[in-house]
Amino acid sequence: MSETRPPLPPFTAESAQQKVRAAEDAWNSRDPERVALGYSEDSEWRNRDVFLTGRAEIVGFLRAKWERELDYRLRKELWAYTDDRIAVRFEYEWHDAQGQWYRSYGNENWEFDERGLMRRRYASINDLAISEDERRIAL
DSSP states (O other), X not given: OOOOOSSOXXXXXXXXXXXXXXXXXXXXXXXXXXXXXXXXEEEEEEETTEEEEXXXXXXXXXXXXXXXXXXXXXXXXXXXXXXXXXXXEEEEEEEOTTOOEEEEEEEEEEEEOTTSOEXXXXXXXXXXXXXXXXXXXXX
């Protein structure tokens, strides 16, 4: 049986919003294997200056990310959608091993296959050092 990840394209405003919430929930779990299940086996990523292909590379990338980005917490917002594409803006907060907090801002462009798995993810991200009392996203 072919794996699917509803909602499936073509997207409506409601189903695109559901897709964004599901992605936010998965990423906030900080479980690389869970997150990777939302992507096709041959998914292509650009994350900042890193280029990845496939779930195994995604899992390895996310493990290393969450070893560096401690107490990670994310918010995503639907920006736009079409039949099989969704654009989101996001911000997340995290701190490094020395205790410096950051807020990372970015945009992602997503493209889905007919099974609702993300086949392409392109992310542009910028980091801003913040103090702990400037945090907006609760753990």
